[in-house]
Amino acid sequence: MLSPAHQTRILGILTDLTAIPSAEIQPGDRLSEDLGMDSVTRMELVSMLAEQFDLDIELEEAVAVEDVRGILALAEARLGHG
Amino acid sequence: MVEPEELAVVAALNETLERLGRGIDARAIDAAGRIPSELIEQLADLGLFGLSLPTEHGGYGLSLSACGSVVAQLARFDRSVATTVGLHLGLGSRGLVAFGSPQQQAELLPAMALGRPIAAFAATEPGAGSDLTAVRTRVQEGGRGVQVDGSKIYVTNGALAGIFTILARSPGLGGNKRGQSLVLLRDTDEGVKVGAEEGKLGLRGSSTTSLDLDGVQVPADRILGVPGQAPEQLAHILAWGRTMMAAGCCGTGRAALDAAHRHCGFREQFGRRLSALPVVGQQLAEGEALLFAMEALVRYAAGSDEAGLRTRSLAAKVLCSEGGWELADLAVQLHGGSGFIEETGVALLLRDARVPRIFEGANDVLRVHLGLHTAGSAQPVEGDSLEAEVANLGVALRERLGARLGGAPLMMHALGSLAGLALASRAAVERAEQEASPQATALAETWLRLARLRALPHLHRLREASP
Numbered sequence: 042m043l044s045p046a047h048q049t050r051i052l053g054i055l056t057d058l059t060a061i062p063s064a065e066i067q068p069g070d071r072l073s074e075d076l077g078m079d080s081v082t083r084m085e086l087v088s089m090l091a092e093q094f095d096l097d098i099e100l101e102e103a104v105a106v107e108d109v110r111g112i113l114a115l116a117e118a119r120l121g122h123g
Numbered sequence: 124m125v126e127p128e129e130l131a132v133v134a135a136l137n138e139t140l141e142r143l144g145r146g147i148d149a150r151a152i153d154a155a156g157r158i159p160s161e162l163i164e165q166l167a168d169l170g171l172f173g174l175s176l177p178t179e180h181g182g183y184g185l186s187l188s189a190c191g192s193v194v195a196q197l198a199r200f201d202r203s204v205a206t207t208v209g210l211h212l213g214l215g216s217r218g219l220v221a222f223g224s225p226q227q228q229a230e231l232l233p234a235m236a237l238g239r240p241i242a243a244f245a246a247t248e249p250g251a252g253s254d255l256t257a258v259r260t261r262v263q264e265g266g267r268g269v270q271v272d273g274s275k276i277y278v279t280n281g282a283l284a285g286i287f288t289i290l291a292r293s294p295g296l297g298g299n300k301r302g303q304s305l306v307l308l309r310d311t312d313e314g315v316k317v318g319a320e321e322g323k324l325g326l327r328g329s330s331t332t333s334l335d336l337d338g339v340q341v342p343a344d345r346i347l348g349v350p351g352q353a354p355e356q357l358a359h360i361l362a363w364g365r366t367m368m369a370a371g372c373c374g375t376g377r378a379a380l381d382a383a384h385r386h387c388g389f390r391e392q393f394g395r396r397l398s399a400l401p402v403v404g405q406q407l408a409e410g411e412a413l414l415f416a417m418e419a420l421v422r423y424a425a426g427s428d429e430a431g432l433r434t435r436s437l438a439a440k441v442l443c444s445e446g447g448w449e450l451a452d453l454a455v456q457l458h459g460g461s462g463f464i465e466e467t468g469v470a471l472l473l474r475d476a477r478v479p480r481i482f483e484g485a486n487d488v489l490r491v492h493l494g495l496h497t498a499g500s501a502q503p504v505e506g507d508s509l510e511a512e513v514a515n516l517g518v519a520l521r522e523r524l525g526a527r528l529g530g531a532p533l534m535m536h537a538l539g540s541l542a543g544l545a546l547a548s549r550a551a552v553e554r555a556e557q558e559a560s561p562q563a564t565a566l567a568e569t570w571l572r573l574a575r576l577r578a579l580p581h582l583h584r585l586r587e588a589s590p
Contacts, residue, residue, distance in 0.1 A: 075300035092530050
């Protein structure tokens with residue numbers, strides 16, 4: 042599990058990009074259909090994750106993520122637990 | 124390329140438009156701020172509003188290339204007229220043609236093919252221009268099906284249209300928490316209110332209005348295709364619309380160069396005709412090479428498969444709208460003081476050429492999108508062509524930045540600008556090979572040299588922006 046602080050920061054990034062309050066964003070929400078993100082916004086999302094957490098993320102892997110759960114898993118795999 | 128079986132139809136239409144066009148008074152349309160209804164009737168009688176519509180519904184069923192060729196021909200005579208027709212054929216009707224149900228198509232397309240009604244597309248809002256994810260207009264369950272509420276601005280064909288394709292947020296529809304859908308609305312639907320005509324810098328004969336949607340209740344089958352699929356549908360519709368618009372820019376470019384050639388062929392300064400002055404001669408020759416590349420890129424984009432069209436239409440829209448503006452500006456410049464006077468007609472060309480750089484996606488936004496696509500998909504290419512250089516730059520940036528590409532808009536803007544030049548170069552070379560004439564070869568070679576020169580500032584910016 043990601044630490045609550047990391048989860049909060051990731052949800053904050055999603056809020057910045059979609060204007061949807063963090064409290065309304067659920068792990069099962071799909072980035073396109075449920076959060077209304079287009080391909081460019083999705084690239085901005087992974088870019089912000091990479092920047093803010095100093096993560097090395099392959100572009101191909103990042104664009105394949107389809108939902109919030111996938112984004113959290115992507116971050117968790119690199120940040121580890123806590 | 125126009126398909127061989129379409130060549131005769133397009134040739135006949137363009138010949139008819141050549142005659143009809145000579146009777147179009149562009150300055151009168153500009154002054155009146157509207158296209159005479161008799162002219163719209165004539166265009167409808169020719170079948171122009173059905174060019175891209177399926178034959179089984181009364182249209183010509185022409186390809187995007189063929190439609191673009193006709194729209195370019197119209198734009199030579201008046202850009203407002205070309206915009207009215209082109210918008211109907213592209214953004215206005217494409218959603219219904221590509222995603223409408225058989226019932227929707229059978230009900231609406233036969234009349235639309237006759238231009239009765241004319242179609243419009245309404246996506247832009249005060250808070251949502253190039254960023255269409257920000258639209259506030261909503262469609263949700265209500266009344267006898269769905270209810271639409273919101274407002275749109277800058278609706279081309281707004282006051283002429285009887286049918287509108289509307290982009291709206293669609294929370295809860297189709298099992299999607301949020302998402303967007305496209306909805307078909309009629310001007311007669313209760314709660315649809317078309318606003319007043321906007322006063323504009325150019326394209327004054329083309330109708331541009333706002334659209335208020337106040338509790339518009341329509342059957343649920345007015346939603347195009349599957350609810351929540353608007354982003355995917357928009358990608359297709361905008362690719363058509365942008366290519367059609369790029370074709371119109373080529374028509375403006377042709378009109379501008381023709382006017383410049385005419386003027387420079389008789390106007391004398393320094394004891395010689397302007398066209399005999401080396402600098403003017405070079406400007407005209409390079410203008411022709413630019414137009415050759417613009418036309419080639421439109422054909423290249425229009426002849427692509429769906430994935431290719433989506434990318435290449437970005438390049439065509441940017442390069443052709445910038446090129447149309449540049450050629451209109453050249454015509455004004457070469458006319459000297461008279462170019463600034465409305466009577467010569469080139470001032471109108473310049474005013475009309477301005478907004479294509481903005482609408483259907485502001486060019487700088489599209490450059491970033493094109494750059495992101497190039498960096499995200501480029502494969503190594505051998506050789507010393509501009510296309511190879513840009514592809515290899517894209518690969519290098521992807522390897523260096525990885526997922527950080529989306530956070531490097533300045534680099535993506537420069538890369539997108541380069542990608543447009545590279546695609547136009549490839550298209551120009553292919554066109555020259557197809558036409559196989561000394562003139563086409565010379566124009567392509569001139570464009571390749573120009574494209575290299577135009578690439579320099581973008582290469583510099585890319586180096587400047589690199590970490």
